[in-house]
Amino acid sequence: MIPELGHYALVLALVMALAQASLPMVGAARGIRPWMQLAKPAALAQFAFVAFAFLALMQAFASSDFSVAIVTQHSHSEQPLIYKLSGTWGNHEGSLLLWVLILTIFGALVALFGENLPPRLKARTLAIQAMISVGFLLFMLLTSNPFTRLNPAPVEGDELNPLLQDPGLAMHPPMLYLGYVGFSIVFSFAVAALIDGKVDAAWARWVRPWCLLSWSCLTGGVALGSWWAYNELGWGGWWFWDPVENASFMPWLIGTALLHSALVVEKRDALKSWTILLSILTFGFSLLGTFLVRSGIITSVHAFADDPTRGVFILALLAIAIGAPLSLYALRAPTLRGGGLFAPLSREGALVMNNLLLATMTATVLLGTLYPLLLDLTTGKTISVGAPFYLATFGVLALPLLLLMAVGPFMGWKRGDVRGALQRLVAAGICALGAAIIAVWIRSDGPLLAPFGLAAGVWLLVGTLIEFMERIRLFEGNPARIWNRARHMPRAAYGMSLAHFGLAVAVIGMTGAAAWKTENIKVLQPGQSLTLQGYEFRLESVGGIRGENYLADQAHFVVSRDGNAIANLYPERRQYLVQPMPTTEAAIRSTPLADLYAVIGEPDGKGGWIVRVYHEPLVSWIWFGALIMVAGGLTSLSDRRYRVGAPVRAGAAQAAKA
Amino acid sequence: MSRKRLRLYLVLATLVVLGIAATLILRALNEELVFFRSPTEVTTNRPDAGSLFRLGGLVETGTVEKQGEQVSFSVTDLSSAVTVTYRGLLPDLFREGQGVIVEGAFDDSGQFVAREVLAKHDETYMPPEVAKALKESGRWQETEGKTQPAVTQ
Amino acid sequence: MRRLVFLLPIAIVAVLVALFWIGLDPNRDKSVLPSALVGNPAPAVDLPGLVDGAPRLNLAQFKGQLVAINFFASWCLPCRAEHPLLQQITAEFGVPVIGIAWKDKPEAAHAFLQELGDPYVATGIDHNGRTGIDFGITGVPETFLVGADGTVLYRFAGPVSDDGLRNELAPAIAEAKK
Numbered sequence: 001m002i003p004e005l006g007h008y009a010l011v012l013a014l015v016m017a018l019a020q021a022s023l024p025m026v027g028a029a030r031g032i033r034p035w036m037q038l039a040k041p042a043a044l045a046q047f048a049f050v051a052f053a054f055l056a057l058m059q060a061f062a063s064s065d066f067s068v069a070i071v072t073q074h075s076h077s078e079q080p081l082i083y084k085l086s087g088t089w090g091n092h093e094g095s096l097l098l099w100v101l102i103l104t105i106f107g108a109l110v111a112l113f114g115e116n117l118p119p120r121l122k123a124r125t126l127a128i129q130a131m132i133s134v135g136f137l138l139f140m141l142l143t144s145n146p147f148t149r150l151n152p153a154p155v156e157g158d159e160l161n162p163l164l165q166d167p168g169l170a171m172h173p174p175m176l177y178l179g180y181v182g183f184s185i186v187f188s189f190a191v192a193a194l195i196d197g198k199v200d201a202a203w204a205r206w207v208r209p210w211c212l213l214s215w216s217c218l219t220g221g222v223a224l225g226s227w228w229a230y231n232e233l234g235w236g237g238w239w240f241w242d243p244v245e246n247a248s249f250m251p252w253l254i255g256t257a258l259l260h261s262a263l264v265v266e267k268r269d270a271l272k273s274w275t276i277l278l279s280i281l282t283f284g285f286s287l288l289g290t291f292l293v294r295s296g297i298i299t300s301v302h303a304f305a306d307d308p309t310r311g312v313f314i315l316a317l318l319a320i321a322i323g324a325p326l327s328l329y330a331l332r333a334p335t336l337r338g339g340g341l342f343a344p345l346s347r348e349g350a351l352v353m354n355n356l357l358l359a360t361m362t363a364t365v366l367l368g369t370l371y372p373l374l375l376d377l378t379t380g381k382t383i384s385v386g387a388p389f390y391l392a393t394f395g396v397l398a399l400p401l402l403l404l405m406a407v408g409p410f411m412g413w414k415r416g417d418v419r420g421a422l423q424r425l426v427a428a429g430i431c432a433l434g435a436a437i438i439a440v441w442i443r444s445d446g447p448l449l450a451p452f453g454l455a456a457g458v459w460l461l462v463g464t465l466i467e468f469m470e471r472i473r474l475f476e477g478n479p480a481r482i483w484n485r486a487r488h489m490p491r492a493a494y495g496m497s498l499a500h501f502g503l504a505v506a507v508i509g510m511t512g513a514a515a516w517k518t519e520n521i522k523v524l525q526p527g528q529s530l531t532l533q534g535y536e537f538r539l540e541s542v543g544g545i546r547g548e549n550y551l552a553d554q555a556h557f558v559v560s561r562d563g564n565a566i567a568n569l570y571p572e573r574r575q576y577l578v579q580p581m582p583t584t585e586a587a588i589r590s591t592p593l594a595d596l597y598a599v600i601g602e603p604d605g606k607g608g609w610i611v612r613v614y615h616e617p618l619v620s621w622i623w624f625g626a627l628i629m630v631a632g633g634l635t636s637l638s639d640r641r642y643r644v645g646a647p648v649r650a651g652a653a654q655a656a657k658a
Numbered sequence: 659m660s661r662k663r664l665r666l667y668l669v670l671a672t673l674v675v676l677g678i679a680a681t682l683i684l685r686a687l688n689e690e691l692v693f694f695r696s697p698t699e700v701t702t703n704r705p706d707a708g709s710l711f712r713l714g715g716l717v718e719t720g721t722v723e724k725q726g727e728q729v730s731f732s733v734t735d736l737s738s739a740v741t742v743t744y745r746g747l748l749p750d751l752f753r754e755g756q757g758v759i760v761e762g763a764f765d766d767s768g769q770f771v772a773r774e775v776l777a778k779h780d781e782t783y784m785p786p787e788v789a790k791a792l793k794e795s796g797r798w799q800e801t802e803g804k805t806q807p808a809v810t811q
Numbered sequence: 812m813r814r815l816v817f818l819l820p821i822a823i824v825a826v827l828v829a830l831f832w833i834g835l836d837p838n839r840d841k842s843v844l845p846s847a848l849v850g851n852p853a854p855a856v857d858l859p860g861l862v863d864g865a866p867r868l869n870l871a872q873f874k875g876q877l878v879a880i881n882f883f884a885s886w887c888l889p890c891r892a893e894h895p896l897l898q899q900i901t902a903e904f905g906v907p908v909i910g911i912a913w914k915d916k917p918e919a920a921h922a923f924l925q926e927l928g929d930p931y932v933a934t935g936i937d938h939n940g941r942t943g944i945d946f947g948i949t950g951v952p953e954t955f956l957v958g959a960d961g962t963v964l965y966r967f968a969g970p971v972s973d974d975g976l977r978n979e980l981a982p983a984i985a986e987a988k989k
Contacts, residue, residue, distance in 0.1 A: 327821055352671070360676060389686045522727055584747075610726075753914070
C-alpha cells in the first residue's frame with residue numbers, strides 16, 4: 001500500500017513541477033503577479049510529495065518489504081538497520097529519488113528564504129528549478145520506477161552489495177548529491193538572470209550562499225568517497241581517477257572557480273558573463289556525471305547500470321538542460337554590460353588566473369575521462385587512462401594555482417602590489433624550499449612531482465598563516481586589541497583562510513601518501529612476522545568471527561617498533577550472507593605522521609595466510625584538510641552578509657527590484 | 659588601462675595557459691597511455707619487454723597456482739593463452755573462468771609480470787574490453803576456417 | 812567576432828552530445844557478440860544433477876531434437892528476471908529447455924528452482940564452470956539453441972526479455988525448424 005502511495009506521490013510531484021515550471025515563467029514575462037507567487041506553494045508542495053515518496057521507499061527498506069523490487073535486489077533482512085536505510089540510495093532508482101528530493105529541497109529553501117528576492121527573479125528561478133524536476137521525475141516514472149513490485153514477493157532479499165555496507169559509503173551519496181544538486185539552484189538563478197537580461201552585484205550576493213553550501217557539501221562528499229575507498233578497497237589507495245570519481249571531481253573544480261568569479265561580480269561588477277557561464281557549466285558537469293555513471297557508456301569499476309535506453313533518456317535530458325541555457329547564453333551574454341576595469345596584477349587579475357587554471361584543469365580531467373571512449377569510437381582501440389596521465393597534466397597545472405593562492409589574498413582590488421606580497425611571503429618561500437629538500441632527501445628516486453607538490457603545499461600553508469597574522473596584525477599592540485581585531489574580522493575572511501589552509505593540508509597529505517607509500521607482502525603462519533619501515537607486524541592468530549550478517553576470518557596483528565608493542569590490528573576477510581564474493585576489511589592505525597595499514601588475504605591451505613601491509617605517511621592529512629575546507633565553506637556561509645533573506649542594505653534591494 | 663588592453667592581456671594569458679596545458683596533454687598521451695591487448699594479439703605480436711599494457715581475458719580454469727605470495731595463472735581468450743605471474747593479494751572478485759584484466763609487462767625472460775589485477779565489481783558480467791577481445795578472437799577463428807575454439811586444458 | 816566566442820560553449824557541448832549519442836549505440840552493446848560456437852557441434856555436456864539421486868544431465872540423450880540450453884545461477888539477478896520467460900520457450904515454441912547451473916552450489920540452485928519454478932526438462936550443475944567455458948559463455952544468463960544434429964544454431968547473451976524472445980529467439984527457432 002505504502003509503495004503505491006509513494007508512486008502516486010511522485011506523479012503528483014510531477015504535476016506540481018509542471019505547474020511550477022510554466023505558470024511562474026509566464027507570470028514573470030507578463031507581469032501577472034498571482035502566477036509568479038504560485039511558485040512558492042508549488043515548490044513547497046513538490047518537496048512535500050517527493051519527501052513522502054522518499055520516506056515511503058525508506059520505509060520499504062527499513063521493514064524489508066521484499067515485494068518492492070529494488071528492496072529485494074539491494075537488501076536483506078539480517079542487515080544492520082543503518083545499511084537497510086542506506087540501501088534506499090544504494091541503487092540506481094533510489095539514488096535518483098534522492099537526487100530529486102534534494103532538487104526539491106533547494107527549491108523549497110529558495111521559496112521559503114527568498115523573501116527579498118525580486119519577484120521576477122524568484123519566479124523564474126523556481127520555474128527553471130521545476131523544469132529540471134520535470135526531467136528527472138519523468139525519467140524516474142518512465143524508466144526507473146523505484147516502486148516496481150515483485151509478485152510474488154520473495155522471502156529474502158539479495159543483500160546490499162557488501163562493498164556498500166560501510167558507514168562512509170552510507171553517507172557518501174547524500175553528501176555528494178547535496179553538493180551536485182545544490183548547484184542546480186545556482187544554475188537556475190543564472191538562467192533566470194539571462195532571461196531577465198541583467199546580472200549585477202545583487203545577483204551575485206544572492207547566489208553566493210547557495211554556491212558556498214553546495215561547494216562545502218561537494219567537498220565533503222568527494223572526500224567521503226575517497227576516505228571510503230581507502231578504508232574499504234584494501235589497496236591503501238584513495239583516488240584512482242576512475243570516471244565516476246572524475247565525474248564528481250569536475251563539478252567541484254568548476255564550482256570552486258565559480259565561487260571565486262562570483263566574488264568579482266559582487267565586488268567589482270566584472271566577469272559577469274563568465275560567471276553565468278560557469279553557473280551553467282557547474283550543474284552541467286553534475287548532469288554529465290549522472291550520465292556517465294548511469295548510462296553504461298564508460299566502463300568503470302563502479303558504474304551503476306548498463307541500460308542504453310536509460311542512457312538515451314539522460315543524454316536527452318543533458319542535451320536539453322545544457323543546450324538550451326547555453327543557446328540563451330550565446331544570445332544574451334554579449335549584451336551584459338562589462339564592469340569595472342582592473343590592472344592585470346590585481347586581485348581581480350589573480351582571480352581570473354585562478355579561474356583560467358581551474359577551467360583548464362577541469363578540461364584535462366574531462367579529456368582524460370572521455371579519451372578512451374573517443375579513441376574506441378574512432379579507431380576501435382581500447383586504452384586506459386590512469387594516474388600517470390593525470391599527474392602529468394592536472395598535477396602540473398595545479399602547481400601554479402597553489403602558488404597563486406598564497407599571493408592572491410595579499411592583492412588589492414583594481415591594482416595590487418605583487419612585489420610587496422612576495423616580500424611578505426619570503427618566510428613561506430623558505431619553508432617551501434626546505435620542504436622540497438626534505439622530500440628529495442627522504443626519497444631521492446621518487447616521482448618528480450613529489451618535491452614540487454610538497455613545496456607548493458607548504459608554501460600555501462605558511463602563506464595563508466602569514467596573511468591571517470597580518471590581517472589581525474598579530475604582532476602589534478596588546479593581546480586584547482589583537483583579540484578584538486580577530487573577533488571583528490568578517491567570517492567570510494575566516495572562511496577563506498580556513499579553506500585555503502585546508503587545501504594546503506590536504507595537498508601535503510596527498511603528496512606524502514602518494515610519494516612515500518611503501519608496502520610489504522608475505523605469507524605468514526601464526527607466530528611469524530614481517531617488517532616494514534622499522535615496524536614489525538607479528539601475526540598472532542587468525543580466528544573466525546560472526547557479525548550481524550557475515551562470517552569472517554579475523555587476524556590479530558601486534559605491531560611493534562624497537563621491540564615495544566604499539567598497536568593491535570584486526571583485519572578481516574568477510575563473507576556476507578548472499579553475495580558470494582568475500583570482502584576485505586583493512587585494519588588501519590592512524591597517526592598524524594603516518595598510517596599503518598594491514599590486509600589479510602586468502603589462506604594458503606597449509607595454515608599460512610597471505611598478508612599485505614602498507615606504510616602511508618601523512619595520509620590522514622588528506623581527510624583533515626578536507627574537513628578544514630568544509631569548515632571554511634560553512635564559516636563563510638554563516639557570514640550574515642551572505643544569508644539570503646537577511647535585511648541586506650534595503651536601499652540596494654529596492655533599487656534592484658526591477 | 660583601457661578595456662582593450664585588459665582584453666588583450668586576458669587573451670594572452672588564456673593562450674599561454676591553454677598552450678601549456680596542450681603541451682602537457684600531448685606529452686602525457688604519448689607516454690602515459692596504457693593499451694589493452696588480448697592474449698591472441700600478444701601471442702602474435704609480442705610487445706617489448708618493459709612496455710606496460712593491460713591484458714584481458716578469462717582466467718583459465720585449473721591454471722591458478724599459488725606459491726607463497728606469488729601466484730601464477732593463465733589468461734585466455736579461448737584462442738590463445740598467456741601465463742601471468744603476480745606477487746600480491748588477488749582481488750576478491752578474482753575467479754577461475756571469470757573475466758579479468760591484468761596490468762603489467764613482459765620481463766626480459768618473456769614472462770608476463772602483472773603489477774595489478776583488476777576485477778569488475780559485478781559478478782555476472784565481464785569487462786567490456788574482455789568481451790570485445792573474446793569476440794574478436796572468435797571472429798579471427800572463424801575466418802581461419804571454423805576450427806573448434808580452443809577448449810581450455 | 813565577439814559574438815562567436817559566446818557560441819563556443821554550445822558548440823563544444825553539441826560535439827560532446829554527438830559523441831555520447833554514437834557511444835550509446837546499442838550495436839556497440841557488449842552483449843551482442845557473435846559466438847565462435849555457432850555453426851559448430853555443441854561441446855559435450857555430462858554433469859551431475861542438482862540433488863542426490865537425480866539423474867545426470869547428458870546432452871547426448873537429446874540428440875534428434877531441437878533444444879535450448881540455459882546457463883543460470885542462483886546468485887545471478889538477471890537470471891531471476893528472465894526465469895518466467897523460459898517457460899514460454901517451451902509453452903509457445905515447443906522447444907524443451909535444459910538448465911545448467913553455472914558455478915553454483917547444488918542446494919542453492921535447487922532452492923532457486925523451488926522458489927521460482929522449474930521450467931527445465933533436465934538440469935545439471937556445472938560446479939567449476941568448465942562446461943560454461945566450453946560453450947564460451949561470457950557470463951550468466953546465456954541461452955543456446957542446439958539443433959537436432961547437435962550443432963549450435965544460436966546464442967543469446969544476457970537475460971531473455973520479451974523483446975529478445977520475440978525478435979531474436981523466435982526467428983532463430985523458426986529457422987531451425989525448417
